[in-house]
Amino acid sequence: MSEKLSANEGIKTRSNxxxxxxxxGLxxxxxxxxxxxxxxxxxxHGTYQQDDRDIRAGRRAHKLEKAYSFMIRIRVPGGVTTPIQWQEVDRMADQFANGTIKLTTRQAYQLHGVxxxxxxxxxxxxxxxxxxxxxxxxxxxxxxxxxxNPYLSSVHAEALKISQDISEHLTPQTRAYHEIWLDGEKVESSEEEVEPIYGKTYLPRKFKIAVAIPPSNDVDICANDLSFIAIVEEGNIVGYNVAVGGGLGMTHGDEKTFPRAANVIGFCKPEQVVDVAEKVVLVQRDYxxxxxxxxxxxxxxxxDRGVDWILAELNKYLGYDLEPARDFVFEDNGDxxxxxxxxxxxxxxxxxxxxxxxxDTEAYPMxxxxxxxxxIHEGDFRLTANQNLVIADIAPENKAEIxxxxxxxxxxSSHERSALRLSSIACVSLPTCALALAEAERYLPEVIESLEEKLEEVGLRHDAITIRMTGCPNxxxxxxxAEIAFVGRGPGRYNLYLGGGHNGMRLNKLYRQDLSQEDIRKTLDPILEHYAKERNDGEKFxxxxxxxxxxAATEWGGDFHDNIKKEAFASE
Known part of the structure; x- marks a missing residue:
């Protein structure tokens, strides 16, 4: 007897x-x-229903419906937008949303409170x-x-074009989006609509793709289902290494869920990238x-099936074999x-x-x-994978005015901060994310400010250490x-992870479980002091x-789950 499908599969099947x-419903x-x-x-369709959890209890007490609103995510392949598009997102943030723009870790815009x-x-x-x-x-x-970042501009345009081609090719073809949101004409036909790549039930879960150009791993290839790593020779991209199987979500207390770093399985030519992307998606669709x-x-x-099986199956879907992977080196995953x-x-x-x-704040009207x-800008606004912004392609004659x-x-002076702060990422978390167990975006700046006192004391202000905080383990x-990570377990409680690779190529490990906010500094201060005194020349945190x-070290390539099973949920 076959296992029962998850509820979402039925929702997709019935959805037309x-x-x-x-x-x-609208x-x-x-x-x-x-x-x-x-x-x-x-x-x-790019939006989540949410509610303001800060006022949920008060509304419940007055027998009012939750304060529902919607987060809208704007897809920006490669993170490149025009100044006019920036102005329009800015306008909509005031007209329809909560007056802010969120730059995401996937180079997209988010509007909250619609x-x-x-x-x-x-x-x-x-x-x-x-x-x-x-x-x-x-x-x-x-x-x-x-x-x-355009400091490798000779190859950036090509990589950007590849990312946009992948995005366009893998965009769902359903007419529903245009019918519902854009008042598109409903086409009456006796033939059933066809979704050529995804089929009627789409994928089992979300799928994430990235294109990286060494030596920068700013897109964190190990976190993506599929990544293409540009191999550059004599200033030209000769092809891409293919990495598969990355993903970081897990569930507290469920050792069957775990983060996994991607595996590099081969190399393809530039003209094969879109085909490889499609066939990898098809393998996941089918299995x-x-x-x-x-x-x-x-x-x-x-x-479950093994890296060798995936490569063999992918080669079957392609009708040709990926070539052996080429050498590459990543140096960091920051901006x-x-x-x-x-x-x-x-x-x-x-x-x-x-x-x-x-x-905008009174002190900083950003x-x-x-x-x-x-x-006045005539170039681009480029969103980075680390939630930052590049005002790009500024003409020399416009530089002084900008x-x-x-x-x-x-x-x-936006970048005149400690290197720790510049290397930080926080998810949205409370008050709008339904999955959040603890604060992240609103609390991480306070944690960093506290840690900066120790950094100044021991001379680490200018040493980049990646630090990230999320309100839940997803x-x-x-x-x-990250080299230092806080993952929310409950209100004011966090698991502390240490030891990720500065270049994004190694998963970290659980160091302390269920820390209170008061415990964070007294836990990290002595480690930071130890690092300042006893690190080797050039050694990363x-x-x-x-x-x-x-x-202990966690090797790149997916063995994190073994450590999770043995250590992550053991009592301290």
Whole structure:
């Protein structure tokens, strides 16, 4: 007897290619919510239903419905947008959302706080800007990431084009998106609609793809289901190594769930990339677990069947064999801040954005400053995979005026922070994420500020250490690749992980479980002091804590689950 399929499989099957009753539900303004089935389908269209958890108890006490709103994720393949698109997102943040823009770790925009009556209009206006939200969420390929910093500009354009080609090829073909959000004509036909790549039930779970250009691993290839690593020879991309099976989500207390680092399985030529991407997706479509959503990611398909099996099966789907992988070296997974000039004499400025949240404060009117820059900038706004922003491709004749605006609005000093802060990532977490167990975006700055006192004392202010915080173990902020990571277990309680690779190529290990906020500094201060005094020349923090025995090494390539089973949930 076959196992029962997960509930989401039935929702997709009944949905008529992602339509469900979304159109009818949007018209029902007697509630700020949508039906449970439609909430799942919404994700394929790029939006999540949420509520403000800060005021949930108060509304319950007054017998009021939860304060429902919607998060909209705008898909930006490769993270490159125009100044006009930035201005439009900025306008919609005020007109429809909560007055802020969130830059995500997958190089997308998010708008938070959009109420149901504005949802359709907002998505339509996003499409009017030549961007979209389809497949930004859901059981499909998500936003395709690509190295955004232009200091390797001679090959960046090619890699960006590859990422956009992959994204376009793997975008769902259903007409539902245009019918529901863009008032597209409903085509009446006796033939059933066809979804050529995904089929009627799409993928078992979400799928993430990245394109990286060594020596920068800013897109964290080990965290993605599929990655393409550019192999550059004499200034040209000769092909891409193919890495599969990365994924960081897990569940506290469930040792059958675990983060897994990707495996490099071969090499393909540039003209083969889109075909390889499609066939990897097809393998997961056909063999992924559709009975248990916690076991449905591609990493578990690979873990269950083996890397050799996946490669052999992929080669069957392709009709040719991947070539042996080529050598490559990653140095770090962070951003390069401040000014850069490329070989064309064009300028680029990478600015730090705390937690990826673009907003105005009395002390730092960042959002206003970026709005004013967008009015005169003729290049790009490039979103990085670390929640930061590149004001890119600035013409020499415009540099002085943009520099003046940056000074006026405080942007010019955005990167004059400790290297620890510049290497930080936080997920959104509370108050809007339904999965959050603890604070992240709102709390990590406070943790870093506290740790900076010790960094100053021991002379580590300028030493980059990747630090990440998430409100739960689902991995949205890629915590399990950080040198220091906090993963929420409950209100004010965190698991502390240490020892990730500074280049993003090694998973970290659990060091302390269920730390209170008061415990964080007294736990980390002596380790930071030890690092400052006894590190080897050029030794990174993650390597140091392994060498000194704070945690054991976790080899790249997927053995993290063995350590989880043995150690992660043992009592301290």
């Amino acid at each position: 290619y992602l339509r469900g009753t979304l159109a009818e 018209q029902d303004l007697s509630t700020g919510s949508l039906s449970e089935d439609d909430q799942q389908l919404l994700k394929f 109420i149901k009556s504005n949802l359709k209009r907002t998505i339509k206006e996003i499409n009017d800007t030549a961007m979209d939200t389809i497949a930004a969420c859901g059981d499909v390929n998500r936003n395709v990431m690509c190295y955004p 992924g677990d559709r009975t248990n959503r916690k076991h449905a990611r591609f990493k578990y398909t690979i873990e 390069r801040f401040g000014w850069m000039e490329d070989d064309r004499g064009r300028f680029h400025y990478t600015m730090f954005v705390q937690g990826g949240r673009v907003l 959002r206003t400053g970026l709005r004013e820059i967008a009015k 520099e003046a605006l940056m000074e006026t609005y405080g942007i010019a 991995g949205c902020g890629r915590p399990f690749l 993650g390597d140091f804590v392994i060498r000194k025995g704070y945690v």
